[in-house]
Amino acid sequence: MIDLAQLRKDPNFFRMAWLDRGLSIDVEGLLALDAAVRELKTQSEQVKAELNAASKAIAQAARTGQDIDAAKERARKLGDQAKAIDESRVAREGALQDELMVLPNPCQASVPVGRDSSENKVAAQWGAKPSFAFAPKAHWDLGPALDIIDFERGSKLSGSGFVVLKGAGARLSRALVSFFLDVHTLEHGYTELAVPFLVSPQAMQGTGQLPKFADQLYACRDDALLLIPTAEVPVTNLHTGEIFDADMLPRRYTAHTPCFRREAGAAGKDTRGIFRVHQFDKVE
Template structure:
């Protein structure tokens, strides 16, 4: 959400800066409602002032024994008038609020211009793309042959886009979660949290999933509750309606959660395998910083996600999303893409974003600057996957596949696999 005052006074500027990303926004209505709101607010406040004074006068008359009937009658009329204008004000505010919550964040100056993902800019590459003697198999073939992946039974239990892990596959998933959490807590200074994966509407609104993207979420039937699409949602909202001391910033959390996505509109994409599921596991990194620190923090946080891939020896590249590919709430995003041998291309395995004050304003998360005369200000929030666990499993299966059908376990994970060095048929 944008600063309401800035939005009112600079509607045109925001509109221009958003370009194509703001084409759904009814800008004229935003402008009109903004101004209407201010006008009605002024009116109501003046009338309330009148009412206050009048009521004090009634009290004074009662004490001195003067007649009050006339003053009471007059204040009755003022009260009626206030109610009427308040009604209009509320309608205006509701309408404006609903629109304002659907305006995307402004891109940072360093975000490359572009209309879609083809204009994203590769920032760096790490690791060598491997070559295989025979064409590398896709992970689902490897996993099913080993007996560690079972999509048929997952479909029976739940439906399409679900997976069942078995034996060493289940263990590997758990090992990855443990490994990532350990690295981020012990190595990178994040505090681990294990949040609820069901959240309320206000929480979903705080991070920007609602009101615009309700169709992408699973919603519970009898309550106004939603399944989280990412740990970003509960973890960022940890500090909703709080004022943090500057001394606790930057605040860094890591969380493992399952994530749930309806994947509406992605029919036909990645229908096989673990790439795109309704339920998947992710280890998330979340940070709260001062406005001055947030871009430095974005680089750090992205680096923390990269370390996981490096330590697993999986080649990847980092891509800066262009203005047209940027998510709704983000001011700047780096995607980390891992090389998938069977597809012969880099695929997203992490997305690291700085939201600046966009989420903080929605969720009312502030900090009190150390400077004594400074007023509380909104923090900047950031988050990134560190990493998507299922997709890491995909990369491992494909990269470490052997001609005999077995899969080597990356050395870093072996302590988490009871010393096991290789996945073999179960």
């Protein structure tokens, strides 16, 4: 989420950063909403201090036998005023939170500015591009021919966007998962985690899936739980709310999970094969 202190300090930096990402954001409106929230917090503190003093005045008047009706009426009005201020603050804080939750972070200065992926720049290449003395087959042709991928039965079981791996295909998938987990844990010192595949909406907010990608998530009908689109969600949220001493960092984790994505709005994009499916395995 955007750091409000930084936004107040250098609003033009954020304005230009968002423009570079193709977004025209009302920065002045955002800052005005933030200022209103802070002003209401100040008013709330002042009124509650007056209410506290008024309550003490009632007690003092009662002890000395004075008329307390006027003091009680003042306390009542201050209580109503404090309630109204807090209700307004909560509403504006919610509106501000909703705005901030959908704003993207500024890109690093090294990221090239472009309209879309067609203007990406190649940062590095590794290895040599393979060449063949024959016309290579697409995986959606090769997989069924080798009897290791079954698209038709995947669709029969769950609808479009699901596949069945069988025989050597299932074994290859399992071997790749084990290979990457072993490399991360045995060669690079990561700790392997086996995490839940269902998480709370708060966990999805923690990694930015909510609210922006709400239409891409599978939700349980009877529980406030969502299927994870990546192991990043439970792994990143593992230590939410915890504080570590510096000598306890960094924490390095790896995890294998199935990933579930609705791919809403992806009609016609990479629809053949296993590039854009609703369920797949990944090591994070």
